[in-house]
Amino acid sequence: MGFGTAFAIYFIIWWVVLFTVLPFSARSQADEGEITLGTAHSAPANFRFAPIFWRTTLISALVFGTYFVVTVIGGYSLDDLIALSPDFRPAGN
Numbered sequence: 001m002g003f004g005t006a007f008a009i010y011f012i013i014w015w016v017v018l019f020t021v022l023p024f025s026a027r028s029q030a031d032e033g034e035i036t037l038g039t040a041h042s043a044p045a046n047f048r049f050a051p052i053f054w055r056t057t058l059i060s061a062l063v064f065g066t067y068f069v070v071t072v073i074g075g076y077s078l079d080d081l082i083a084l085s086p087d088f089r090p091a092g093n
Helices: 003-021 049-073 078-084
Strands: none
Touching: 003 049
C-alpha cells in the first residue's frame, strides 16, 4: 500500500469517525438553559473542537491500524472479508 493510498483511506476513516464522535458529550443551549438570542435552541453550548479532534484522530488511528494489519500484514483483501460473512439470502433461492 502506497503512502497516497494509505493517506486517502485514513482521511475517509477520519471523516466518518468525526461525524460519529461529534454528537457525544454535546450539550445544546437548551440543555444548558442559556439560549443566545438569534440562535437555534439546539445549537451547541461551549463548543470546543480540540478534544473532538484528538478523540477522532485516536479512534481513526486505531481503526486504520486494524485495517492495515488485516489487509497488509494479514494478507486479506476486502473480497476475502466479504466472503467470510454469512450469506443472508432467503432459503430456497
